[in-house]
Amino acid sequence: MKNQNQYMNSRRSFLRSTGMLGAAAMIPSFFLSACKKDFLDRQPLDSVTDISFWKTEEQLKLAVNACYNNLRGNNTIAMENMGDNTIYPPNSEYQAISAGNYDFTTGTINSEWVNLYAAIRRCNHFMENYTKATGISATVLAGYAGQVQFLRAFMYSYLIFLFGDVPLITKTLDIGDEEVYGPRNKRTEVLDFVLADLDAAAAALPTTYASATDLGRITKGAALAWKARVALFFEQWDIAETASKAVMDLNVYALYTAGGTAKAYNDLFTYKGKLSAGANKETILARPYVAGVSVHNTSREIQVPDQTSRYSPTKSLVDSYLCTDGLPIDKSPLYSETTYANIFKNRDPRMAQTILSPGSAWGGQDDGDADATSNSIFNTPKWNADKKGCITGTGYYFTKYVEIPAVGVVSQDSNDIHHIRYAEVLLIHAEAKLEKGTLTQADLDKTINLLRDRVGMKRMVITELAAAGLDLRTEIRRERRVELALEGQRYYDIMRWKAGELLAQDVRGMKKSLVETFNQQYVATIATDASGYFVVNTGRRFVAPKNYLWPIPITQLQKNPALGQNPGW
Structure with missing residues (x-):
């Protein structure tokens, strides 16, 4: 019996570490039941007990709710630091991934693998029993x-986005199942499975739910919209176009415009834009949060009052916003960089609703002006690490996703975390048609120009782009970047566009000469490039094709050598 116990414990430990067997801590209490039978007769203590479950609708709803527990929360935003829009200057694993300085021992990589498979196991268990x-x-x-x-x-979408080929597990694995030690399935095979699951979901789900208690549940539109995103990632343009058009044709969703052109975009990411507030018909899928019940720390992390912001916008992101004449800053006569404040003038209105501009409300307490007391209005970036205000890593801060009162307290933010919005569906539709060679001005007017109308930005006109020497593909990709900034998508866009060289570039901030004289002492040791811009992070690399996929975690390889490793790792 002792040897049998040791064997069983060893196997369960392996399954838990791969995510293929849910540990008791990962299973809701309503799945568990106590049993005092002999060891050989009782159900395993770390597996789901089905004897008295799966009988009523209430039990099914509980089981479905348990599956929702794995829908990403503010980690969606945290993954923005893997791209080139943001940086958290202190060393972190997301920054290491962005810089190409990681390997198969990186903990984040193993955590993603384990957590995703644990969630899949829970879903498989439901599908076997419902x-x-x-x-x-x-x-x-x-x-x-x-x-x-x-x-x-x-x-599974995230698994194939990040790892490529992965094991396709469609049942709950138990001790002794040979699939535990099986090889990976081809990425294309898993993709087909994902698209089939989404088709089945779209066919079965309602477009809306009548009861307020079902707020945030997955709808037909969510299944179609996610299908469009996945298809876009894998360059299946026909599927992406058809799925995005199907969402548009539901006539359920619309861009959020409450508050007008000067506020609507920003308000969408505050409490005003929560699904529960009732005015938001744009968000197709979100993880809703409830004050005092389920909360996160995003607002405070963005403008943390006594430390360095966890999300400092990069110069690359700031420079990507067009001027109000529709031209990039290197072509527009409207752009001036003579002062810090001038950087924000005459720009796409989404810039000031995303990047904190002078004169805006903020919760970071003391800023970098001469008045060393707490401020409710932002004037200039703070560089002095005196723990009296939020320090920038680049010279810039975000205002998007910030609810000012939530900045002042730890983990009391109840902003919804948006996974997919109608705005993205419009962007997908335009990009898919562009790549098919069928994009027209009429298509732009039904997609990208609706996003620009929302904020009062000059419309995109194909003939004007050509006259200005601008590339249509570049401008459509720019539109996606500025519309979806800080929503955790930039890294995945870089991967699918095969634009990894962007991650190999030094991360830069504002021009050092624009820092006020009384703050120069705090930036004296920060390196600059030949043009005088801060170099915030250097020594970056991107090796193609190696870095277009994450490595299989060493922990998983040690337990299952049949997985093999991705090229170059």
Whole structure:
């Protein structure tokens, strides 16, 4: 019995570490039941007990809710630091991934693998058991399954985005199952499975839910929109175009415009734009948060009052915003960099609604002006690490996703975390048509120009771009960057565009000469480039094709050598 116990414990430990067997801590309490039978007769303590479950609709709803627990929260935003929009200057694993200075021992890589497979196992377990319930209509039953199929596809999407080929597990694995030690499936095979799950989900799910208690549940639109994003990633332009058009044709979603052109975009990411507030028809999928019940720390991390901001906008992001004449800063006569404040003038209105500009409200307490007391209005960036205000890593701060009162307290932010918005669906539709060679001005007017109209920005006109010597593909990609900044998507866009060289460039900030005289002492040791811009992070690299995929974590390889390793690792 002792040897058997040791064997069972060893196998369970392995399954837990791969994410293929859910540990007890990962399983909701309603799945667990105590049992005092002999060891050989009882259910494993770290697996789901099904004897008295799966009988009623209430139990099904509980099981579905448990699957939602793995829908990403503010980690979605944290992954923005893997791209070139933001940086958290102190060393972190996301920064290391962005800089190409990581390997298969990096903890974040293993955590992603384990957490995604743990979530998939929970979904698989539901799909194996939900039909056991009785007294439920076929439509309702299919709706519950559709939500879980979406979530399973969501998890597998990230696995193939990041790792390429991965094991395709469609059942709950138990001790002794040979799939535990199986090889990886081809990325294309897993992609086909993801698209099939999303099709099934879209067919089964309603366009909306009647009850307020179902706020935030996955809908037909979410399944179609996610399908469009996945198809875009893998350059399946026809599928991306068709799925995005299907979302548009639902006539359920619309851009958020409450507050007018000067505020609507920013308000969407505050409490005013929460799904529960009722005015937001733009967000297709979000992780909702409830004050005092489920909270996060995003607002404070952006403008943390006594440390360095966790998300400092890069010069690259700041420079990407067009001027109000529709031209880039290197072509527009409207652009001036004679002062810090001038950088923000005559720019795409989304810039000031994303990047904190002088004269704006902020929660970071003391800023970098001569008045060393707390301020509610931002004037100039802070460089003095005196713990009296938020320090910038680049000279810039975000205002997007910031709810000012939440900055002043730790982990009391209840902003919804947006996973996919109608704005992105419009961007997907335009990009898919561009890549197919069928994009017209009429298409732009139904997609990208709606985003610009929302903020009062000059419309994109194909003939004007050509006259100005601008590339249409570059401008459509720019539009995606500025619209979706700080939403955790930039890294994935760089990967799918095969633009890894962008991550190899030094991360730069504002021009050193624009720092006020009384602050120069605090930036004296920060390096600059030949043009006088701060060099915030250097020694970066991107090796193609190696870095277009993450390595299989060493922990998983040690347990299952059949996984093999990605090229170059």
